Amino acid sequence: MRRRVVAGALVAVAAVAVGLVARAAWPSGTHDTARGLAREAAKLPPPEQPAFHVARPRLLSRSETAARFAPVLHTVQAVAGPEAGAPPVAPLDVRTPEGTANVVLVLGERRRPTGLWVHVRLPVLPNGRTGWVPRAALGGYEFVHTHLVVDREQRKATLLDDGRPIFTAPVGIGKASSPTPSGEFYVRNRVSGFGDPFYGPIAFGTSARSAVLTDWPDGGFVGIHGTNEPQLIPGAVSHGCIRLRNADILRLARLMPVGTPLTIR
Amino acid sequence: MNELEPTLAEIDVDGALQETAAAVTRGDFLRRAATATAAAAAGALVTEAVAGAAVAQTANDIAILRFDQVLEYLQAGLYTEAERLGALKPETLAWARVVGAHERAHLQAIKLLLGEHAVKSPGFNYAGVTSDEAAFVKTAVGFEDLTAALLKWQAPRLDSREIVAAAVSLHSVETRHAAWIRKLVGLQPATTAFDKPASQQKMAQLIDSTHFLVSRPVTSSRKKPRYTG
Numbered sequence: 491m492r493r494r495v496v497a498g499a500l501v502a503v504a505a506v507a508v509g510l511v512a513r514a515a516w517p518s519g520t521h522d523t524a525r526g527l528a529r530e531a532a533k534l535p536p537p538e539q540p541a542f543h544v545a546r547p548r549l550l551s552r553s554e555t556a557a558r559f560a561p562v563l564h565t566v567q568a569v570a571g572p573e574a575g576a577p578p579v580a581p582l583d584v585r586t587p588e589g590t591a592n593v594v595l596v597l598g599e600r601r602r603p604t605g606l607w608v609h610v611r612l613p614v615l616p617n618g619r620t621g622w623v624p625r626a627a628l629g630g631y632e633f634v635h636t637h638l639v640v641d642r643e644q645r646k647a648t649l650l651d652d653g654r655p656i657f658t659a660p661v662g663i664g665k666a667s668s669p670t671p672s673g674e675f676y677v678r679n680r681v682s683g684f685g686d687p688f689y690g691p692i693a694f695g696t697s698a699r700s701a702v703l704t705d706w707p708d709g710g711f712v713g714i715h716g717t718n719e720p721q722l723i724p725g726a727v728s729h730g731c732i733r734l735r736n737a738d739i740l741r742l743a744r745l746m747p748v749g750t751p752l753t754i755r
Numbered sequence: 756m757n758e759l760e761p762t763l764a765e766i767d768v769d770g771a772l773q774e775t776a777a778a779v780t781r782g783d784f785l786r787r788a789a790t791a792t793a794a795a796a797a798g799a800l801v802t803e804a805v806a807g808a809a810v811a812q813t814a815n816d817i818a819i820l821r822f823d824q825v826l827e828y829l830q831a832g833l834y835t836e837a838e839r840l841g842a843l844k845p846e847t848l849a850w851a852r853v854v855g856a857h858e859r860a861h862l863q864a865i866k867l868l869l870g871e872h873a874v875k876s877p878g879f880n881y882a883g884v885t886s887d888e889a890a891f892v893k894t895a896v897g898f899e900d901l902t903a904a905l906l907k908w909q910a911p912r913l914d915s916r917e918i919v920a921a922a923v924s925l926h927s928v929e930t931r932h933a934a935w936i937r938k939l940v941g942l943q944p945a946t947t948a949f950d951k952p953a954s955q956q957k958m959a960q961l962i963d964s965t966h967f968l969v970s971r972p973v974t975s976s977r978k979k980p981r982y983t984g
Contacts, residue, residue: 537920538916538917538919538920539917539920540917540920540921540924541811541868541915541917541918541920541921542864542865542867542868542921543864543921544857544860544861544863544864544924544925545860545863545864546860547853547856547857547859547860548856548859548860549852549853549856550835550838550839550852550855550856556839558839561972587981588976588978588980589976589978590972590973590974590975590976591972591973591974593972593974599840599842599883599886601886601887605883606883606886606887625882625883626882629878629880629969629972630878630879630880630881630882630969631836631881632878632971632972633836633839664983668983678974679974679975679976680974680975680976681975681976681977681978681979681980682975682977683977684977684978684979684980685979686979688984689979689980689982689984693980693982695980695982700983703983706981706983707981708981710983711981711982711983712982712983713980713982713983713984715980715982728983728984729983729984730983730984731982731983731984748974748975749974
């Protein structure tokens with residue numbers, strides 16, 4: 491009996507000793523667990539290839555020259571300052587005479603206790619006028635990176651994209667009796683398929699207006715369009731509009747979105 | 756709920772939740788985005804594939820991805836516009852700059868995956884949110900929190916394991932966006948041990964309530980012009 495007790499005690503001591511040695515060898519005590527997990531992991535199915543890989547994110551270029559415009563959502567009176575009591579400048583309709591949304595070029599914003607006000611370029615006479623409207627009168631902002639420059643002296647149009655020229659073409663401008671106005675404007679719509687060779691295949695409406703032909707139907711807006719008399723370009727031949735050869739206006743139409751700022755100098 | 760967390764009404768910055776007259780277009784758009792393909796492809800596999808590229812093939816997957824694409828449009832547009840206007844605090848603009856780039860990359864990836872089923876870009880009207888610090892932050896927190904919750908809801912509903920694998924790679928990024936913007940404005944970045952999913956329907960309601968989705972303005976016409984000539 492005594493021998494059995496001694497033997498049992500020795501076995502117990504040996505077991506404890508083996509445990510201590512094992513613990514010393516693998517102090518974390520997780521060796522077997524980790525091995526087991528690794529064996530289990532090896533039996534898992536291979537990983538799926540993701541259906542898509544997201545490309546490297548592209549930050550906006552800090553140098554880009556974006557302009558913004560917005561449609562007029564409801565008839566509104568543009569005023570001289572960012573407050574409701576400011577003197578009226580001009581009313582803004584929802585639609586243009588061509589039936590398109592009446593868009594305005596946005597020049598800036600100012601927050602007032604009464605709300606957010608937007609400074610806009612107006613398609614009214616005298617040319618170059620600006621005014622303020624409540625933000626709520628306008629729809630969402632759209633951004634463009636293009637800018638059209640028309641040089642009356644050189645009779646040349648140049649389209650810039652982020653400041654780089656991407657298009658040039660000779661143009662016809664207004665005669666001395668009906669000059670093309672100079673200043674800062676914007677392209678506010680595009681019409682095509684109207685079937686009148688005089689305007690060519692495509693015409694753009696601008697915010698510029700003839701200061702001479704004030705009784706012209708629909709307000710005497712200056713357009714940028716094709717022609718059925720390409721031999722007159724370049725030259726001072728129009729009633730104020732900017733005429734391009736048809737091949738050139740078609741090329742321009744592929745590059746220039748509505749809302750593009752327009753400088754006529 | 757933390758009192759600083761945005762509510763639906765706060766995200767609807769113009770207080771236009773009650774306005775229903777103009778909701779038809781937006782509602783239609785969201786319904787189209789969520790379910791348009793279901794009718795066309797009900798019960799059938801969409802077999803068109805882009806050669807050499809993974810494409811969404813089942814009606815389920817297409818409907819889910821189309822919804823995500825609209826959401827990515829909305830987020831990318833919001834953050835991009837905020838960056839362009841530059842009216843927010845510098846740290847918020849820095850967040851918008853990085854996260855905007857991420858969302859644009861997500862959008863592009865989803866568009867490629869959808870191929871011909873991709874949704875055309877809607878118009879957006881953020882109505883001043885992109886230049887209002889408080890409104891922007893509330894909207895951003897709401898969008899990022901809910902996008903992460905939405906992906907949790909969608910993942911088990913996807914048929915393709917490949918798309919699940921891709922979706923989880925977006926999910927973790929969206930949760931980082933959420934934690935980042937929360938920390939930026941003093942909210943707890945991680946408030947719970949387990950996150951709950953948010954359904955596509957709930958997200959659709961949120962998007963609709965913001966009134967951010969609008970029709971694009973019609974700027975072209977076939978009417979004979981009367982320019983001076």
